[in-house]
Amino acid sequence: MGWFSRRRRPKDMPALGRSDGPLMDIDRKAVEAHLRAFVEGHRGVEAYVEPATSVTTTTIVLIAWDGEWTRRAVGERKDAFALAQRLGVPVYDVNHTGYPNRMRQWNSRKRRGDA
Template sequence: MAWWRRRRGHASASAGSDLSSARAHLAEFVASRRGVEAYVEPATNVTSTTVVLIAHDGEWTRRALPSRPVAFDVARGLDVPVYDVNLTGYPARMREWTARQRRPRER
């Protein structure tokens, strides 16, 4: 049992720096692109709650956050529209951008 306590303490100690890093990355994405919207994704068995930022052209980035309320607070703090992906789904431009990135480059 002691190992679990230490492990949890270690994880929570780094959670603050992870949150700061995620906030900084998301803020930089918003500052360097236009038409950005935020989509909050729920936690699953495999992943924690995440925020996906999607720019006007479909370019996107995703960062994990500690909880759903924190995810909404961080997204609102970026001063962009915020959506619950369970209610809205993802915009088509995100899928189109991802498909363009996967195509082999023409020479």
């Protein structure tokens, strides 16, 4: 038996789809419900759209006034901007604006146990 012969799947077995990365299946309703709950539970929320990479699909980061944040995969860039509009929050392209300092400060407080 050769090294790679064990890695072949039988012809009658269907190929499995990716569960992560840019081609991942996204439960869009669950994503929107999570983000909506974050917006409703926090003040001064802004959205930042992160570009897709070779490992992840396009993501949206919601950051509250105090720096607390949440991130979810959204699929495509246009989907992220449309979602932010539906949520009623300002939206920015992170490549142009970067992340606000309050996010880094919140992360630091969280690591120290102050948040």
